[in-house]
Amino acid sequence: MKLHLGIVTGEPSGDLLAKQILEGIRNKYLQDAIYDGIGGLELSSIGFNSWYSMDELSVFGYLDAILAFPRIFSIYKNVKKRWLTNKPDVFLGIDLPDFNLRLESSLKKNNIPTIHFISPSIWAWRFDRITMIKEAVSHMLVVFPFEEEIYRKENIPVTYVGHPLASVIPLKPSQESARKFLNIDPKAQVVAVLPGSRSSEISNLGPIFLQTVKLLNKIRPDLQFIVPMVNESRRSEFENLLDSIEVSNLRCISRRDYENNILINKPLSWYAMEASDLVLLSSGTATLEAALFKKPMIISYVLSPLVKKIMTWQSGQNKPYLPWIGLPNILMNRFVVPEFVQDNATPKKLAEAVLNILLDRTYCSSIVDCFQNMHKDLKLDTPKLVAETIIKVVKKTM
Structure with a gap:
């Protein structure tokens, strides 16, 4: 044959x-x-x-x-x-x-x-x-x-x-090795910030996430933030936002920072998630990746008025059929992690959610158990x- x-x-x-x-x-x-x-x-x-x-x-x-x-x-x-x-x-x-x-x-x-x-x-x-x-x-x-x-x-x-990702991402991630690769203090509390891989996502969510970081700088000056960018264009767009929104303890990284490192064998966003204590991110496949890395997360998404009109026209829907947008919540059929969408996606609400989760060790432990079971089902x-x-x-x- x-x-x-x-x-x-x-x-x-x-x-x-x-x-x-x-x-x-x-x-x-x-x-x-x-x-x-x-x-x-x-x-x-x-x-x-x-x-x-x-x-x-x-x-x-x-x-x-x-x-x-x-x-x-x-x-x-x-x-x-x-x-x-x-x-x-x-x-x-x-x-x-x-x-x-x-x-x-x-x-x-x-x-x-x-x-x-x-x-x-x-x-x-x-x-x-x-x-x-x-x-x-x-x-x-x-x-x-x-x-x-x-x-x-x-x-x-x-x-x-x-799901193919479940066979690639390890069942037991190593925060220690990821921090070593990214040169992050092993004792620091770290928030990975992923505003998205599209230009529209950077322009819509980038300022909100940076204002969130700015609020957190005042309340928790010890917090570290790492922002992995999918390419140099997105990095340039994000760094342009930093000219108008001044923040501390934030490091933006892209492939160029590691071009001479022969050990890099996965997306930089994976290293950032693996190294973090919490992930603040845009809705999309990255939410599943964060779950497979067993990380607490806060999901957000903001559409421009024009794109929202186009989506409504194309789909005939004002909103999704499901009450969730994040894949972890969809897979678990309940709100496992918080979501902040459109007008609800404010720096104040996001900052409060970050602080609450970092303080709630019981919740963070339950998230690890939940995502461990999810990973096994998908693998x-x-x-x-x-x-x-x-x-x-x-x-x-x-």
């Missing part, structure tokens, strides 16, 4: 996972196979034929998406034409729902089985997308346990495969389970 597998991924994490999946398929099932589509350096390192760099599909926010639409639509048409001409045995779309679901719909209509890995957040926004998913996806692979029931109710084949052999599903789907069509 010579397998032809098509893949599209647009993020480094998806690129690495896809590489692990392909290695699993080769080692256990097939030695001789064809893999092509869109990927990154990890896939290319094992002979994947990438027609475009996955960076071509990476956009952040509505404005970027609008500006990038002509380029992405051209890629979409070309990729679809290639696969309809030379049909793969199965297609694996990793995340990128706006691109991959449309592509999967076309491929499935032409009798190409489609597997989608990482469900869109239909449980929070736009459940109406389930109709398109039914039309587009032969088999859905989900990363959270509660998602299985959603798809089973809709009669969509589904498999829970665990499965994801590449193996995905590879097994791909083979099962292919065999059904033979």
